[in-house]
Every structure is written in C-alpha cells, then in structure tokens.
Amino acid sequence: MHIVIVGCGPAGIFAAIRVAETGSQNRVTVLEATHEPLDKVRISGGGRCNVTHNCFDPVELVKHYPRGHKELRGPFSFFQPRDIVEFFLRHGVKLKSEPDGRMFPITDSSQTIIDCLLSVAKSLGVEIRLGKRVKTITVTSDGNSSRFIIGLYTDESIAADRVMIASGSSPQGYRLAESVGHTIVPCVPSLFTFKAKDERLNDLSGISFSRVRLQLDTGGNKKLSQTGPLLITHWGLSGPAVLKLSAWGARTLNECRYKAKLTVNFLPEHDMESVYNEFLLRKKRHPRKRVVSQPLFDIPKRYWTRATAAAGIIDTLLWANISKVALTALAQQLTTATFLVTGKGIFKEEFVTAGGVSLKEVDFRTMQSRICPGLYFGGEVLDIDGVTGGFNFQSSWTTGWIAGGSMGGTSLKN
Numbered sequence: 031m032h033i034v035i036v037g038c039g040p041a042g043i044f045a046a047i048r049v050a051e052t053g054s055q056n057r058v059t060v061l062e063a064t065h066e067p068l069d070k071v072r073i074s075g076g077g078r079c080n081v082t083h084n085c086f087d088p089v090e091l092v093k094h095y096p097r098g099h100k101e102l103r104g105p106f107s108f109f110q111p112r113d114i115v116e117f118f119l120r121h122g123v124k125l126k127s128e129p130d131g132r133m134f135p136i137t138d139s140s141q142t143i144i145d146c147l148l149s150v151a152k153s154l155g156v157e158i159r160l161g162k163r164v165k166t167i168t169v170t171s172d173g174n175s176s177r178f179i180i181g182l183y184t185d186e187s188i189a190a191d192r193v194m195i196a197s198g199s200s201p202q203g204y205r206l207a208e209s210v211g212h213t214i215v216p217c218v219p220s221l222f223t224f225k226a227k228d229e230r231l232n233d234l235s236g237i238s239f240s241r242v243r244l245q246l247d248t249g250g251n252k253k254l255s256q257t258g259p260l261l262i263t264h265w266g267l268s269g270p271a272v273l274k275l276s277a278w279g280a281r282t283l284n285e286c287r288y289k290a291k292l293t294v295n296f297l298p299e300h301d302m303e304s305v306y307n308e309f310l311l312r313k314k315r316h317p318r319k320r321v322v323s324q325p326l327f328d329i330p331k332r333y334w335t336r337a338t339a340a341a342g343i344i345d346t347l348l349w350a351n352i353s354k355v356a357l358t359a360l361a362q363q364l365t366t367a368t369f370l371v372t373g374k375g376i377f378k379e380e381f382v383t384a385g386g387v388s389l390k391e392v393d394f395r396t397m398q399s400r401i402c403p404g405l406y407f408g409g410e411v412l413d414i415d416g417v418t419g420g421f422n423f424q425s426s427w428t429t430g431w432i433a434g435g436s437m438g439g440t441s442l443k444n
C-alpha cells in the first residue's frame with residue numbers, strides 16, 4: 031500500500047514515523063512544499079522548541095484547547111505528553127520541564143528535535159520529498175475503497191491508497207480538503223498580544239505582574255476572563271493571561287475587529303472593598319507618609335505611581351489627608367482598571383490559526399475523514415488550537431500518531 035502524507039510538519043512526519051513503526055509493508059512518502067522540513071519546529075519557542083507541556087492528565091490537558099477540547103479527549107487517552115516525552119527519550123533526546131510546565135529539549139535547541147525526527151524517519155525508510163507542493167487530490171472510488179491521484183505543481187502525478195493532509199494553516203491545504211468535500215471553519219488568528227494606548231502604560235514596557243485577573247468585554251453578552259501573569263509592552267499588554275484570553279476570544283475578538291474593553295484586577299485575591307479597607311488601615315497607621323511613596327500589595331512602584339495619578343492623587347498628598355473619593359478611585363484603579371484594546375499585536379514565540387477542517391467531519395478514533403474514506407487529517411489543518419505552552423505541538427503529535435497508526439492498519443490499542 032502506498033501512503034502519501036501532504037506536509038512535513040510535526041503532524042505529517044509523526045504520522046509517517048508511526049506508519050513505518052507499525053512494521054507493515056507499506057510505502058510511506060511525505061510531500062513537502064518547501065525545502066525546509068519542520069520549519070515551524072525550527073522557529074518555535076524562540077528557537078528552543080516548546081515540544082509539549084508537563085500536563086499528564088488528559089482531562090486537565092483538554093482544558094488548554096479553546097477549539098478541539100471535546101474531540102481530543104479520546105486521542106489524549108491514547109497518546110499524550112508522557113508518550114511524546116518517552117518517544118524522544120527512546121530516540122536519545124531528553125526533555126526538561128520549566129517551572130511553568132513547558133517542556134523543551136535539554137539542549138535548548140529546536141534543531142535537536144528536527145534532527146531526531148528526520149533521522150528516525152530515515153531509519154524507518156520514510157521517503158521525504160522536498161519542494162513538492164501538492165496542487166490537487168483526485169479521488170476514485172469503487173464503492174468499497176478509494177484510490178487517490180496526487181497532482182503536484184511540477185506536473186507530476188502520484189498514486190496513493192491512503193492520503194493524509196497535514197498541511198498546517200496553509201490556505202492551499204484547506205483548499206485541498208474542500209476539493210474533496212470538507213467544510214472549512216473560517217480561519218482567524220489566535221495567540222496574540224493586545225494593543226492598548228494608555229497613559230498608565232506609557233514607558234513601562236517590561237514591567238510585569240505575577241498574577242492578575244483579566245475580563246474582556248467585546249460588547250456581547252458573554253464576558254471572557256483569565257487569570258495569570260501580565261506583561262506591559264511597548265504597544266500594550268502581553269503575558270500568559272493576555273495570550274490565553276486572545277486564544278479563547280479569538281473568534282469574538284476578530285468579529286469586533288480587535289476592539290474591546292479590558293478590565294484588570296491587579297490584585298485577584300482582593301475586591302474593591304477589601305482593598306479600600308487596607309487603605310483605611312494604612313491611613314491610620316502611617317498618616318504622615320505620602321500615598322505615592324510606598325506601594326501596597328507588591329504593586330510595582332512605577333505602576334503604583336501611575337495608578338495613583340490616574341486616581342487623581344497628587345505627589346504630595348499624605349495618607350492622613352486622602353478623601354474617601356480618592357480612596358475609592360485608587361481601589362478602583364487596582365481592582366477594576368479598564369483599558370481600551372485597540373488592536374492585536376504579534377506574539378513572536380508562538381502563533382496559531384483557529385479554524386480549519388470541521389471536526390464533525392473527522393473520526394477522532396482514526397483521524398479518517400467521514401466524507402472521503404482513505405483520507406486522513408492531523409495537526410493544525412484541523413479546527414483545533416491550544417493556548418501557548420506546548421499544547422499546539424502536542425495536538426499535532428497526537429493526531430499524527432493516531433492517523434499514522436490507522437493508515438498503517440494498527441488499532442489504537444496496539
């Protein structure tokens with residue numbers, strides 16, 4: 031049997047390895063449009079490749095996927111982060127965890143991952159053909175089984191018994207899927223930073239908060255919220271809390287053209303009232319101290335100065351003389367500060383597309399198309415995306431592994 035995989039990204043190569051590992055007599059060819067296999071792996075995680083996340087419970091793991099959480103539940107019980115860690119270890123690459131759960135090769139170099147995958151594929155006899163961009167997929171069916179003719183831009187045609195589309199977020203891959211009858215859920219960007227022009231943020235680039243609660247209001251009924259670290263940038267706001275919010279709100283934010291109201295609680299363990307009460311204590315204990323001079327609650331000093339200014343508190347004001355109105359305004363600045371999001375910025379470390387092949391049309395026990403027997407999918411071409419932290423590669427490893435196993439004729443339990 032000839033199995034052809036379109037795209038040599040993590041999903042494609044992993045599927046090819048899995049087919050070949052099953053030990054069957056299948057011939058496996060991977061067609062890659064560019065001359066750089068695994069190019070996204072190379073640039074991923076700032077060149078270090080955040081391979082996966084040390085979340086080993088499938089129930090917890092799926093919570094990191096704004097799209098695909100329901101469908102990935104089954105696949106993750108068969109192939110999850112522990113399995114990819116073991117795969118790389120088996121092939122001589124040790125991964126390490128960072129305190130936030132992200133896992134990288136101990137070499138801190140994505141090249142280690144690329145070299146490993148390419149050498150395993152080669153040793154198993156997988157043929158990787160570079161510079162082979164697929165233009166068309168033609169299906170012929172005799173009722174029981176399908177055969178495929180793959181048309182390349184070089185005018186070459188390749189016959190295949192099974193085909194997998196693992197073309198990532200390439201528009202051409204979506205067109206190939208559409209050409210055989212699949213529905214494409216419209217694509218929008220995910221994992222981006224928020225642009226926000228605001229006096230409170232000016233010249234504070236680099237200042238971070240270890241834990242804030244964000245609430246995003248895009249004008250509809252549903253408000254999205256996230257808790258986590260926040261970073262002030264040249265253009266606005268970033269950090270894990272913003273990136274998670276951008277992923278969960280990818281579609282809604284796109285609909286409102288990335289204009290929204292963001293409410294920040296810089297003290298997520300507190301509310302307005304408890305902060306106000308802390309202020310009253312401070313007023314009683316340190317009446318002769320200037321309000322501006324010493325931040326409360328570990329708020330970075332430079333941001334505290336901005337928050338007090340935004341609350342209308344002048345530099346020389348003492349705690350003894352602060353009015354109830356000013357106390358309320360300052361408590362508001364710390365617990366319900368609002369910022370206008372004016373656009374989306376770029377997060378250089380990771381980027382994915384929400385949208386792709388409709389998940390209803392794929393059987394996640396095999397990754398086979400429900401529309402075109404013999405056709406399989408894996409990776410980002412599907413309407414699946416995760417938050418930042420290694421979750422996007424993990425869904426590619428898992429769906430690639432399942433597709434490879436099924437194409438090679440191995441059931442999930444083997």
Ligand SMILES: Cc1cc2nc3c(=O)[nH]c(=O)nc-3n(C[C@H](O)[C@H](O)[C@H](O)COP(=O)(O)OP(=O)(O)OC[C@H]3O[C@@H](n4cnc5c(N)ncnc54)[C@H](O)[C@@H]3O)c2cc1C
Binds near residue numbers: 064079420
């Ligand atoms: C800058 C950046 C950093 C990232 N860092 C991380 C990270 O650290 N951790 C993480 O989990 N995720 C990361 N991601 C996301 C991750 O790279 C993707 O989720 C993942 O690569 C998807 O894998 P894939 O195999 O589905 O697609 P891809 O990696 O996109 O591979 C698809 C391949 O198919 C080829 N192709 C497309 N069309 C055709 C065609 N018609 N014919 C032949 N070949 C074709 C493409 O050239 C490509 O090589 C990052 C993304 C970016 C952009």
